[in-house]
Amino acid sequence: MFQVFPTARLRPSPFFHSAMAEGCTSASIYNRMILPASFGDKEKEYSDLMNGVVMWDVGVERQVQLEGPDAAKLAQILSPRDLSKCKVGQGKYVPMCNHDGILINDPILLKLHEDLYWFSIADSDIWFWARAIAAERRLDVKISEPDVSPLAVQGPMAETVVASIFGDWVRDLKYFWFKETELNGIPLAVQRSGWSKQGGFEIYLRDGSRGTELWNIVKQAGLLYNIGNGGPTSPERTESGLVSCGSDTDDTTNPYEVRLGKYVDLNLPDDVVGIEALRRIHAEGPxxxxxxxxxxxxxxxxxxxxxxxxxxxxxxxxxxxxxxxxxxxxxxxxxxxxxxxxxxxxxxxxxxxxxxxxxxxxxxxxxx
Amino acid sequence: MFQVFPTARLRPSPFFHSAMAEGCTSASIYNRMILPASFGDKEKEYSDLMNGVVMWDVGVERQVQLEGPDAAKLAQILSPRDLSKCKVGQGKYVPMCNHDGILINDPILLKLHEDLYWFSIADSDIWFWARAIAAERRLDVKISEPDVSPLAVQGPMAETVVASIFGDWVRDLKYFWFKETELNGIPLAVQRSGWSKQGGFEIYLRDGSRGTELWNIVKQAGLLYNIGNGGPTSPERTESGLVSCGSDTDDTTNPYEVRLGKYVDLNLPDDVVGIEALRRIHAEGPxxxxxxxxxxxxxxxxxxxxxxxxxxxxxxxxxxxxxxxxxxxxxxxxxxxxxxxxxxxxxxxxxxxxxxxxxxxxxxxxxx
Structure with missing residues (x-):
């Protein structure tokens, strides 16, 4: 294939230099950032994920932050999934649709406070989307991209490694639930999550200047378990049936077509973007x-x-x-x-x- | 640096296989597509652009198509530049802003018919943006990504090459004006345009299945003038003072800060997105x-x-x-x-x- 050259348009994550120093050989571009994908030995990377533990720079999973009096209202307007029972500290997988009921992203919504939400997004520009909807509806909410970059720890040994860093409370986190914490003064959130079905956590770094520090802490804690490098792997995610929005979907794909209909609540109010179209699609049958x-x-x-x-x-x-x-x-x-x-x-x-x-x-x- | 691996999320242009066959060595990702950038000899690529003629696969310059009764209305709503005198066959450089007057793209607007427009965009998701605004305002307009991919011919000899292919009428095209035409049955539009200040044209291929054919026609016509391969070059665009939206701008940059204030018409109606913010920014002074x-x-x-x-x-x-x-x-x-x-x-x-x-x-x- 070809090399990608540096430009201010394509951003590295706070973990980029660590990933390159450890020998990253191939990458993708995701949310206009660099996603380290492989360090040269894909068989080992797959095997480590399946049998041990791996760490991945998934800083490309950006956060669309909604903050202010109308944050909760906007979060629901953008999500055809009922969020009324979502608690602070809870995350929810959300198929995000446009007005025609077409899938435009499938983020994890994190509720940090009553008036503070993150959409942890797949590869499409939800800042544009959210800002347009919020401004047109004159909502009182600030939409931003905070300094937040996830580092994933995945695999059957991930919980052991993450618990050795943060303590046994991480073992009690339910799927997609998270807790805000810090480590050596590094502000973080720790969530049971990750783009594999092998179990694990995403550690949301909340200070981009401390990426190398966090990387080294995780690496050090993982040494005992032979933690490997890698990135989200196509073989595992395909075997596990995970959807990659933008790869498995196009400009005409609705959630019902890609097994995400169970996350759509058709009884939501009409002001939820796409809900009327989704009712029609559901009634007609995809x-x-x-x-x-x-x-x-x-x-x-x-x-x-x-x-x-x-x-x-x-x-x-x-x-x-x-x-x-x-x-x-x-x-x-x-x-x-x-x-x-x-x-x-x-x-x-x-x-x-x-x-x-x-x-x-x-x-x-x-x-x- | 690193290699980029194939995925359905990052698309090749219709000219991609030709570019790779000719030895493309480095590329960028732009609008989630591959932008061939260099073929291994950057000095020659610069020199060809400055002194001769080059051809560039700029299929990444995608078109956001507005079609229908409200197409003209939406084009103006999205553009803080007066389009009321824009004629069919004319193109205009437009600084596109959000509701806060922040620059989100700087496309060329092409008016194809009274109810058919293209925004030929820089690297950000204007489909999302346009669809959100159009749907929220209940406009009667269809927004799509048509099968259109530009091929650029740039440099002092570009006009000679393009005229040898299409005829001398191309010499009469004014800057950003274009004409719909065809060549061996390949549907095209030819515009005096291009992301350099060395002169030239962009040939908009309107049938993605015929990219190799068009590439070979241009290559053949250019042989007499030693046409070179290449891609938009950072040295030339920097010397020439061209703005790269997303590289030279961030989430807080308004048009006045990057020499694009002259393309903003503050007397436009209030329904133009960002116009009120731009008036305030202009009054306060950037x-x-x-x-x-x-x-x-x-x-x-x-x-x-x-x-x-x-x-x-x-x-x-x-x-x-x-x-x-x-x-x-x-x-x-x-x-x-x-x-x-x-x-x-x-x-x-x-x-x-x-x-x-x-x-x-x-x-x-x-x-x-």
């Missing part, structure tokens, strides 16, 4: 659904930049939106965003690169 | 302005990912937002976003990486 794909063949053949057509009898019935070699299944697996007419058990044909046709089976998600 | 910097020292020392502090007498007075080695000046030059108290002729101190202090002179922009 036209597509997201299923798993198990491809024929026994060598790695990942998806490149483009979605690939799925056909049955020569007719296009959907798209393969994601494809990666699964270490556990020893197969190429992926996601289909496909007509409701196609179902689990069906065989479909994929139009791969270089005009290759490959058969695949539709299966349920997640794979594990 | 606190900062953008000046050139000429740094001491005679070896290349470009800005990396971060802005760098500018101080006078140990006090921070502004930021260096951009810095690059100028082939013409044989100096490091850059932009200051700096207090109005500092002016042309002043000497300031830059806090460079590794704690180095470097003196610089404030000068007028553009350098050339």
């Amino acid at each position: 036209k597509r659904h997201q299923l798993g794909l198990v491809l024929d063949g026994d060598s790695s053949d990942p998806l490149s930049f483009h979605w690939e057509d799925i056909t049955v009898g020569g007719q296009k019935v959907g798209d393969m939106t994601n494809c990666i070699w699964s270490p556990r299944m020893q197969k190429n697996i992926g996601y289909a965003l496909i007509s409701k007419k196609c179902n689990i058990g069906d065989t479909v044909v994929l139009a791969r690169s270089n005009q290759r046709k490959v058969n695949a089976q539709l299966v349920d998600l997640p794979f594990y | 606190k900062r302005h953008q000046l050139g910097l000429v740094l001491d020292g005679d070896s290349s020392d470009p800005l990396s990912f971060h802005w760098e502090d500018i101080t006078v007498g140990g006090q921070k007075v502004g930021d260096m937002t951009n810095c690059i080695w100028s082939p013409r000046m044989q100096k490091n030059i850059g932009y200051a976003l700096i207090s109005k108290k500092c002016n042309i002729g002043d000497t300031v101190v830059l806090a460079r990486s590794n704690q180095r202090k470097v003196n610089a002179q404030l000068v007028d922009l553009p350098f050339y």
Whole structure:
């Protein structure tokens, strides 16, 4: 591929220099920041995540902060999921939609105080979105990007490592719940979260000047457990059925099509953005659904930049939106965003690169 | 630096395979797409631009299409520049602002028909922005991302090359004016435009399946003039004083601070987004302005990912937002976003990486 050159338009996280010093070799760009992805040994990175513990610079998971008298009101306006019972210290996964009910992000909402919320976002500009809605509705709320950068600790040994740093109280955190704390005077929030299904925490650094310090503390605590470097891994997230907004979705995808309908509450008031469209989509029934794909063949053949057509009898019935070699299944697996007419058990044909046709089976998600 | 790996979240342009086949070595990410930047010989790329002709894959300059009865109304609502005299076939440079008068993009607006407009945007999500405003105001307009990807031909010989392809009518195009046309059945628009001050055109490809074809036509026509590969070059754009929205601006920058005040019409109606804030900012007088910097020292020392502090007498007075080695000046030059108290002729101190202090002179922009 190619190298990315430095520019003030693409920002490093507070952990960037540590990640580069430890030998980061490949990265992605996410929220106009650099997301370290691999340190050169993907098999080890996967194995560490599955069997031990890894630390990831996920500073690219930015926070859209809502602060002020109308913060709670705006949070609900932007979320088609009922937040009325959300408590301080609680986080909630929220499919964020536009007025047409199209998915535009899938953040974790964190309620820090009654008038202070963060949306910890996927890769799209929710500051623009939130500011436009808030200003047009003349809400009394300040929308900003605070100095907050998550560092993830993931894997079956993550809890042990994080508890050794912060104490046993972290073991009591429920999923997506968090606590504000500090460490050597570094302001932090610790949440049970992370973009894998192997368990773990995200440590939200709240002072960007102390990234190296936090990195080293986690690294040091993890040494005993052979903590590895890495980044969110495509094989694990695909096996686990996690959605990547913007990879698995496009400009026409609604939450019902990608298994997020359970997070939509259609009884919310009409002022919630997209709720009327979502009621209509739900009533009519979505036209597509997201299923798993198990491809024929026994060598790695990942998806490149483009979605690939799925056909049955020569007719296009959907798209393969994601494809990666699964270490556990020893197969190429992926996601289909496909007509409701196609179902689990069906065989479909994929139009791969270089005009290759490959058969695949539709299966349920997640794979594990 | 590091490699970027393929993902459906980062899209290639229709010219990507051609650019890679010709040996693209470095790239940036812009509007979540890949922007080929260099083919390994930056001195030649600069020299070709200054003295001959180059072709650039600038497919990342995406179009935000407004279509329908309220398209003209929305275009004006989003633009604090008077569009009332804009004619079909005309383009206009527009500083786009949020409700607080903060610059969020600086697109070229193209008027294709009375009810069809494109914003050819810089690197920020104007689809989100436009959709939020349009929906909140219940305007009858469809906002989309059409299948349109610009290919730039730049440099003193660009007009000769483009005229040899399309005919002499291109010589009559005024700056930012364009004409819809086709070539071997490929639908196109040809505009006198481009992100350099060396003259040239942007050819808007309107069928993404025909990118390689268009690339080869331009390459073939350019052979006689030794057309080079490349991408928008930091040295030339800095020498020429062009603004890069998101590099030279941040979350607090208004158009008056970065020499774009002349494109703001304060007499526009109150429904134009940001116009009330811009009137207030103009009346109070902006606190900062953008000046050139000429740094001491005679070896290349470009800005990396971060802005760098500018101080006078140990006090921070502004930021260096951009810095690059100028082939013409044989100096490091850059932009200051700096207090109005500092002016042309002043000497300031830059806090460079590794704690180095470097003196610089404030000068007028553009350098050339």
